[in-house]
Every structure is written in structure tokens, then in C-alpha cells.
Amino acid sequence: MTSSKPALTIVLASPRGFCAGVDRAIQIVKQALAENGPPVYVRHEIVHNRYVVEELEAMGAVFVEELDQVPDDGIVVFSAHGVPKSVPNEAKRRRLLFADATCPLVSKVHREVERHHKAGLTVILIGHAGHPEVIGTMGQVPEGSVLLVETVEDVARLEVPDPERLAFSTQTTLSVLDTAGVVAALKERFPRIEGPRNEDICYATTNRQQAVAAIAPGSDLTFVVGAKNSSNSMRLVEVARREGCPRAELIRTAADIDWDSLDGVRRLALSAGASAPEILVDQVIEAARQRFEVTVEEVKLVDENVTFRVPPLPKRRPAQAA
Known part of the structure; x- marks a missing residue:
């Protein structure tokens, strides 16, 4: 049939x-x-x-x-x-x-900023103003010790106390490509600027951006499951658009999808930001199956086997026990 x-x-x-x-x-x-x-x-x-x-x-x-x-x-x-x-x-x-x-990868950036500050360097942080990670990173050292830039234009306008005594760090969830451009501008303007010992943009951000870049060009539409206040999710939408996908949208859940807008879509790229659980991806696929004859293809670039240990946790004092 x-x-x-x-x-x-x-x-x-x-x-x-x-x-x-x-x-x-x-x-x-x-x-x-x-x-x-x-x-x-x-x-x-x-x-x-x-x-x-x-x-x-x-x-x-x-x-x-x-x-x-x-x-x-x-x-x-x-x-x-x-x-x-x-x-x-x-x-x-x-x-x-x-x-x-x-x-732990954010903590690495914190230690880096502290190390530069103790060495007497002004730190330039590449990141999004108001993002919790940026607020936390800048708050590791006294106010005024870190200068925030987001774009190449910001670098051009930057005023520093001593161009010979600078270092830079980055937010961990930025666009790899955009950040490379800002870093290049910093190095061109301040040739003696020190960078991180290891890349600040985290492995997960890089891997997810590369995976979307691999599937977006041949797709009619890209959905990224994530939140508007999630930097890494928003960057995935930008990557899909940059790679030539005609449409790329951020959705929180399957309930956000306007299914009528998929008329004529034959190939849908689907990813999820680093803070989105897999069940939300499964729900999008299941909702699609109710409306389409769905074939699922998975394009795997790398296997991730990184784990971070849960530290010892505080115990409620006996006197406070219920």
C-alpha cells in the first residue's frame, strides 16, 4: 500500500x-x-x-x-x-x-584569566555581553581588569592601558569562525598579545558546529533544538545559514514547529544545542512521522567520549535534617 x-x-x-x-x-x-x-x-x-x-x-x-x-x-x-x-x-x-x-572547561578559562592578571596583563575577553559565562569570567578578577569585545569592529575601537601587556581569552560557546576573525584582528593590532595555552572554545561547541556545517548545505531546512538564551544553540543556527541552508530555525520543542511551513521540504537537517536533551530531538522526529514518511540518516563526524567527574557534594547538617 x-x-x-x-x-x-x-x-x-x-x-x-x-x-x-x-x-x-x-x-x-x-x-x-x-x-x-x-x-x-x-x-x-x-x-x-x-x-x-x-x-x-x-x-x-x-x-x-x-x-x-x-x-x-x-x-x-x-x-x-x-x-x-x-x-x-x-x-x-x-x-x-x-x-x-x-x-571544568569554563573553570579553565577562569584560571587562565587569573594567571594573566597576576602576571600584570590586561585581559581581553571575546564574548557576548551579559551572558552568564562572561559575567562569571570577568568576575574572577577585580573590576576593570578584563575588557570585553565581541566583534572585529570592537577590536578597532579598543583602548588599552598598555598594548605591550595584553592577553586574550574567549567564551567557550562562540562561533569558531567568527572568533577566529576577532583573534586575527587582535593579533594584527597587538602583535605581542598572549593567547590561551589551549583553545578556549570547548570541544563540544566545535564538534556541534562542524556537524551542522556538514549537513546543512544539502538540506532545505535546518532545525536546531535549543533555547534563545543558549549561546551554543544560537551559533548552530548561524552556522547552518552561513553554510547555505535556505532556512535555519531555532526551536525549543516539537510544539514550536509550524508544520505548514514544511510544505516542499524534502530534506531536514536536525541538531541540538549542548544543553538540549535527546528526548526533545526524539519528539521532533516522532512528530514528523505523524505527518511524513520519514527516513532518518545520521551523519557522525566524531565520537565524543569526554566525561567529567561529579565532585563530593555537601551534606545537610544533622540539625537541619527533616
């Missing part, structure tokens, strides 16, 4: 979805809940994904913006994006129990 549904090939990017840092952060919250019972407070979204946040809320996590919303007997987890030094310092002052879920 011939199917009345139109044919649709879904080309899955691999790697996609959760990275090791995101997985570790989520496990820290879940383990803190398992060992202490609810509530466990989390400063800011643990990762930029509402599905993950709501899942943890259902388990007893309470998300807050600042530490003054955490009671004196509370346990608090800092998000994967990292925090300024003032945050753990305030937690220690209040004698709060806390766990730091900062991605």
Missing part, C-alpha cells in the same frame, strides 16, 4: 545535544537532591533549557536569581556557566552549603 504522506529525510547531526559539562551539572543537582532531599536551591538556570529546569523543579530543585533568596539552612548549586568570585565568597560568609557545577 502506497503511503499518502509526503516523503521527508531527516539528517541528524552527530554529535548533538548534551555535552559533558552539561551532563555533569545536571547530575550534581540530581545527586544533591538524592543525598539531601528537597529543596536544593540552584542559582540561575543550571543549563539553558526549560525542559531540564522543569524536570529538576519537579524533583525538588528551586531556581533563584541570587543568594539572598536562599535560606540560611539551604543547599545551593551554582550553574554550569560559572559565577563571579563574589558569589562563593558570599556563600562562605553566610556559611551556606554549596556545590559548584561550573563546567
Whole structure:
């Protein structure tokens, strides 16, 4: 019997979805809940994904913006994006129990910025103003010690105290191509500028961008599952557009899809940002199967086997036990 549904090939990017840092952060919250019972407070979204946040809320996590919303007997987890030094310092002052879920690759950038500052260098940070990771990185050293740039134009306008005493670092979730252009501009203007010992843009960001770049050119449409406040997800949409895909869109879930807009689409590229769980990708495929005769092709560029250990977590003091 011939199917009345139109044919649709879904080309899955691999790697996609959760990275090791995101997985570790989520496990820290879940383990803190398992060992202490609810509530466990989390400063800011643990990762930029509402599905993950709501899942943890259902388990007893309470998300807050600042530490003054955490009671004196509370346990608090800092998000994967990292925090300024003032945050753990305030937690220690209040004698709060806390766990730091900062991605180890973000922590590497923090240590790098501190090292440059101690060496007397002004640090130029390539990143997006207002992003939690950027706020956390700049907050590792005294205010004014780090100058933020985002574009080549920003580099041209940059005023520095001493062009001979500079170093640069980058946010871990930037566009690889765009960042290379900004780094080149920095090196051209400040030939003596020091760079990171190892690449700051994380392996997961690079791998996901390369995977989308591989599948977007031959597709009619690219969907990236992720959140608008997720830097790495937004960069994937930009990569798809840059590689020539006629349309590229960010979707939070399958419910966001305007299926009428897929009329004429025969090849759909599908990926997910590093903070998006695989179940959301599965739901997009299942929703497509209800409307199309779907063939799934997976294009795998690399196998990711990176894992980060969950650190020892604080235990609620006996006197505070329920």
C-alpha cells in the first residue's frame, strides 16, 4: 500500500545535544537532591533549557536569581556557566552549603584569566555581553581588569592601558569562525598579545558546529533544538545559514514547529544545542512521522567520549535534617 504522506529525510547531526559539562551539572543537582532531599536551591538556570529546569523543579530543585533568596539552612548549586568570585565568597560568609557545577572547561578559562592578571596583563575577553559565562569570567578578577569585545569592529575601537601587556581569552560557546576573525584582528593590532595555552572554545561547541556545517548545505531546512538564551544553540543556527541552508530555525520543542511551513521540504537537517536533551530531538522526529514518511540518516563526524567527574557534594547538617 502506497503511503499518502509526503516523503521527508531527516539528517541528524552527530554529535548533538548534551555535552559533558552539561551532563555533569545536571547530575550534581540530581545527586544533591538524592543525598539531601528537597529543596536544593540552584542559582540561575543550571543549563539553558526549560525542559531540564522543569524536570529538576519537579524533583525538588528551586531556581533563584541570587543568594539572598536562599535560606540560611539551604543547599545551593551554582550553574554550569560559572559565577563571579563574589558569589562563593558570599556563600562562605553566610556559611551556606554549596556545590559548584561550573563546567571544568569554563573553570579553565577562569584560571587562565587569573594567571594573566597576576602576571600584570590586561585581559581581553571575546564574548557576548551579559551572558552568564562572561559575567562569571570577568568576575574572577577585580573590576576593570578584563575588557570585553565581541566583534572585529570592537577590536578597532579598543583602548588599552598598555598594548605591550595584553592577553586574550574567549567564551567557550562562540562561533569558531567568527572568533577566529576577532583573534586575527587582535593579533594584527597587538602583535605581542598572549593567547590561551589551549583553545578556549570547548570541544563540544566545535564538534556541534562542524556537524551542522556538514549537513546543512544539502538540506532545505535546518532545525536546531535549543533555547534563545543558549549561546551554543544560537551559533548552530548561524552556522547552518552561513553554510547555505535556505532556512535555519531555532526551536525549543516539537510544539514550536509550524508544520505548514514544511510544505516542499524534502530534506531536514536536525541538531541540538549542548544543553538540549535527546528526548526533545526524539519528539521532533516522532512528530514528523505523524505527518511524513520519514527516513532518518545520521551523519557522525566524531565520537565524543569526554566525561567529567561529579565532585563530593555537601551534606545537610544533622540539625537541619527533616
